[in-house]
Amino acid sequence: MKKKKSFWLVSFLVIVASVFFISFGLGNHSKQVAQAASDTTSTDDSSNDTADSVSDGAIFHAWCWSFNTIKNNLKQIHDAGYTAVQTSPVNEVKVGNSGSKSVNNWYWLYQPTKYSIGNYYLGTEAEFKSMCAAAKEYNIRIIVDATLNDTTSDYSAISDEIKSIPNWTHGNKKISNWRDREDVTQNALLTLYDWNTQNSQVQTYLKNYLKRLISDGASGFRYDAAKHIELPSQYDGSYGSNFWPNITDNGSEFQYGEILQDSISKESDYANYMSVTASNYGNTIRNALKNRDFTASTLQNFNISVPASKLVTWVESHDNYANDDQVSTWMNNSDIKLGWAVVASRSGSVPLFFDRPVDGGNGTRFPGSSEIGDAGSSLYYDKAVVAVNKFHNAMAGQSEYISNPNGNTKIFENERGSKGVVFANASDSSYSLNVKTSLADGTYENKAGSDEFTVKNGYLTGTIQGREVVVLYGDPTSSSSTTTETKKVYFEKPS
Numbered sequence: 001m002k003k004k005k006s007f008w009l010v011s012f013l014v015i016v017a018s019v020f021f022i023s024f025g026l027g028n029h030s031k032q033v034a035q036a037a038s039d040t041t042s043t044d045d046s047s048n049d050t051a052d053s054v055s056d057g058a059i060f061h062a063w064c065w066s067f068n069t070i071k072n073n074l075k076q077i078h079d080a081g082y083t084a085v086q087t088s089p090v091n092e093v094k095v096g097n098s099g100s101k102s103v104n105n106w107y108w109l110y111q112p113t114k115y116s117i118g119n120y121y122l123g124t125e126a127e128f129k130s131m132c133a134a135a136k137e138y139n140i141r142i143i144v145d146a147t148l149n150d151t152t153s154d155y156s157a158i159s160d161e162i163k164s165i166p167n168w169t170h171g172n173k174k175i176s177n178w179r180d181r182e183d184v185t186q187n188a189l190l191t192l193y194d195w196n197t198q199n200s201q202v203q204t205y206l207k208n209y210l211k212r213l214i215s216d217g218a219s220g221f222r223y224d225a226a227k228h229i230e231l232p233s234q235y236d237g238s239y240g241s242n243f244w245p246n247i248t249d250n251g252s253e254f255q256y257g258e259i260l261q262d263s264i265s266k267e268s269d270y271a272n273y274m275s276v277t278a279s280n281y282g283n284t285i286r287n288a289l290k291n292r293d294f295t296a297s298t299l300q301n302f303n304i305s306v307p308a309s310k311l312v313t314w315v316e317s318h319d320n321y322a323n324d325d326q327v328s329t330w331m332n333n334s335d336i337k338l339g340w341a342v343v344a345s346r347s348g349s350v351p352l353f354f355d356r357p358v359d360g361g362n363g364t365r366f367p368g369s370s371e372i373g374d375a376g377s378s379l380y381y382d383k384a385v386v387a388v389n390k391f392h393n394a395m396a397g398q399s400e401y402i403s404n405p406n407g408n409t410k411i412f413e414n415e416r417g418s419k420g421v422v423f424a425n426a427s428d429s430s431y432s433l434n435v436k437t438s439l440a441d442g443t444y445e446n447k448a449g450s451d452e453f454t455v456k457n458g459y460l461t462g463t464i465q466g467r468e469v470v471v472l473y474g475d476p477t478s479s480s481s482t483t484t485e486t487k488k489v490y491f492e493k494p495s
Helices: 002-039 067-072 074-079 103-110 125-137 181-186 200-216 233-239 243-247 279-291 296-300 318-322 333-344 383-394 481-486
Strands: 059-061 084-086 091-093 112-119 141-146 169-171 220-223 254-257 275-277 311-314 350-354 400-403 411-416 420-425 431-436 442-445 452-456 459-464 469-473
Touching (some): 067 074, 067 125, 074 125, 112 125, 181 233, 279 333, 296 400, 296 411, 333 350, 333 383, 333 411, 350 383, 383 469, 411 431, 459 469
Parallel strands (some): 059 084, 084 141, 220 254, 275 311
Antiparallel strands (some): 420 469, 431 459
16 A cells, blocks of 8 residues: 555656656747747748639639539639639520530520529529528638520510519510610620619619528629629619619629720719729730730720729639630740739639639640530649739738839739739749849748749849749748757757
């Protein structure tokens, strides 16, 4: 019995001594480790995976992805730096071509038959709600592509629910004069039955659909063919309506309209109710890529009479890519990355990254490698694309200065305050940078690649390779030997 008591006494003393050692010895060591960590440059950009709001972040257009496909890829989308995911239209639609889900049948998603949630191509309402709930776990917002201008061209496929609304349609007479606002807003696109958007019952029906989407977890909307719905009467005469003031009063976080610019698009008036698309700027970017000419004065101009804070910008949209005119199909992955560096490095506007089908582009529109419902190209999480996304998130509120280094119009430069800079080289040749900068002195690793750049005495130097994107921001690594010494950790014995 005495031997057992002695054993417990010794054990107790050992434990007390250990606690004393940990508290005073390792405690000091822990403080030194913490200090060392604070002195060491971090390369972890996880704090920039998403922005605080859609307006400060980037939108990923998961074109033709099903709800479950989006849900199953949310971690990767989050880690790639996107703040919002835009879906294809989620309401009930015409099922065409014997139900084929080949991606070249994408346009059936833009032929509504009923405004219930869920359709043959993308999934059920329950799956939509599950996707939205999962997105919130990743701080990602869901933006729904809402088709409110028209229904399907097949009158027999339109639900009785819609047909029961008195005077619900303008009919399906095609637009004949694209320079006439009344014709453009009161007649039909491609013989699709045009909603009578002046009708208050139509407005109520469509607004209830939007509210249900918000209730199910959506955070905002992209309004398809928004230019084809009239503005209030002070702009449009006798055919004007309160459709947009009423519809956009729905409690969502972010809304934008597809306003393809032309002589009658009135984008500045639509911007009173929503953000709008800078479609001409997309043309500018693609021309710059085709001509390999990144002249700063050209790329700086959004070419629209709307503040940057009300703009959605892109290198390409699904219409540019998938319509028969194939405006953007010629681009390859290198073109898109360079264009994205321009678009998404900019201040104020919200950049949208369109996800092409697998193996699509470079002259091939629908390669047949994937179907509606599948995930598209993996380019959206390419290292350079991700680096630009996170740069965009980190630079919220910083001013921009767009230039061509030493007048070289093949090289785009956008310096955001004194916090970071993006370069994009449109040429095949490398270029040795030696430019003034506001960045702090030190060595910066290119977050879009593996090369390094140096800032010393207000000048940035390094070599940007042909067709390369360079993204520099965050704390630099100092070459000072004294700084290196402060990063060492010393173990200190207890006194």
